[in-house]
Amino acid sequence: MTLTDLRYLVALARERHFGHAAERCNVSQPTLSVAIKKLEEELAVTLFERSAADVKITDIGARIVAQAEKVLLEAGQIKELATAGRDPLSGPLKLGVIYTIGPYLLPHLIPRVHAAAPSMPLLIQENYTARLAESLKRGDLDVIVVALPFEEPGIVTQAVYDEPFRVLLPAGHGWESEERIPASRLAEAPLLLLGAGNCFRDQVLEACPLCRPGEGLQRTLEGSSLETIRHMVATGAGITVLPSTAADALPGGNSLLTVRPFTTPEPFRRVALAWRVTYPRSGAIDVIRAAILDSPLAGVKPVGSPGRLG
Amino acid sequence: MTLTDLRYLVALARERHFGHAAERCNVSQPTLSVAIKKLEEELAVTLFERSAADVKITDIGARIVAQAEKVLLEAGQIKELATAGRDPLSGPLKLGVIYTIGPYLLPHLIPRVHAAAPSMPLLIQENYTARLAESLKRGDLDVIVVALPFEEPGIVTQAVYDEPFRVLLPAGHGWESEERIPASRLAEAPLLLLGAGNCFRDQVLEACPLCRPGEGLQRTLEGSSLETIRHMVATGAGITVLPSTAADALPGGNSLLTVRPFTTPEPFRRVALAWRVTYPRSGAIDVIRAAILDSPLAGVKPVGSPGRLG
């Protein structure tokens, strides 16, 4: 029993004439005749009473035809589902973002994605890089926004923008007079850092090789956020390093805080999109990337498409 | 897209492993692999994300699988319908009976059929032979009970029993002293007959060649019934001829009426079943025939199966 057989069956039930039904199905009369016969044999019931005068459907035949129509209807729904789902911009996209990007990117990103792809709602999760990577591989997420380096088997990564780091000082700090701060001097200060697991912490430490967590006056804030650290800096608990998108987007005229760039070469992090190589909705990823680049992110430099990294 | 494809699809969605899904479908892994690929091409959507680690179903894939399951479920219902409908004794049987048999046969027939085939309700229609024949050919009836001769193209007829005719006299009639009445004498009497269209009328006239409707004292009762005629005989309006099943089943001890057989050779009519040659539920017909023969019909002689007439 195939869907074709059922189509023949329904056509014959409608036409009550093998020739006409065959014509309607664009097949020859013997084709339809044989198909119906086979179907009757398979089901071991007589579906039609044939006679020279006309074709009559049996009682059981009528019931089976009704059911066959239901089957064909449901099968047709599959095609419709496929047509509707063919657009990569239709259906929800599960997006993951690391903690140190989410708060500064998402307010810009979300409305832009919604404008570009209204029927693609974003399901957003913020987490550490490692957790996001896991979810991505499991399929709980479709795309993630992370900082490089990020390499996972089966995952492709595409750099989107670089963002420089900034030094955040409490108002009145001695370094306020400096235009730019050399990274090496961070070792001198009480540096507030995020806890382990935040990639940004590692990147700051990498930018300032002399800083060693646990040594000197640096303090690590486990399970905290850049926002918390910023408030601590404002209270004079120390200084910190922020990505430009977090530092430059300070509420205008915050007199308690001062932002200073690093001396060149500025330390920076490269932010990238990542997804499974097998992920089929590349169009959706393009929309995300475009929306990120369209966002007014302070201090960032877009990384051209040639800069795609594997 | 075939039902087989959908089965593969559902299996793969369940197993998330081409090899295992193939095994469950009793096909080789390449077979399933190719089938899924073709399905994806046909629908122009990616249903699964394949990777070395595992197989993930896409969002749209999951929706299509759900729909495919619905299709397969409905298709399975067809088989169940067929199985249920395979029994010829299941489902209603549309039975037609001529007016001059129905009242005497059906009270016996119906309970017997119900006992033999409880799931085969009888839908009964009483009418003239010509009307029954028309309905039978149209398919509005499945089987009819008529008196022979009855020949129609595409219709097979099987004799079931012969029933002799009887003379019905009002009590006190001059012929009451006779044990048997010769058919020829009917011409002498005021003979009450059914109207044209009732085959029994023609059979009586055939049995009594000297009787001519409209001549002598015979009266024709258009649109009437044997019961009405019987009551008229009881009031002395004339005499009549009845089939034995109608005559001998008189309410016991009806002192107003007298029944007399004809002299041999008794005139009789042959009652038969008829159905379309194409009618598939021969088992149902057998039940009807058996139920008729099992009925206590006064005076009838069963016609052996060899007596089947074309």
Add this chain to the structure above:
DNA sequence: CCCATGTATAGTTAAAGCCTATCGCCATCG
């Protein structure tokens, strides 16, 4: 009794469905 109509059958061909064998990819492990 032949003809018209309609379905079933025969015979053939093209396609499809399936199998075995093998490739290629990737992740894991010694």
Add this chain to the structure above:
DNA sequence: CGATGGCGATAGGCTTTAACTATACATGGG
């Protein structure tokens, strides 16, 4: 870092099937 093993994709060949054309067969009507 190369070997290994699991897994899906691909290739080639075979069998089945579904389609066609031509024709036989059945039946009701002129």
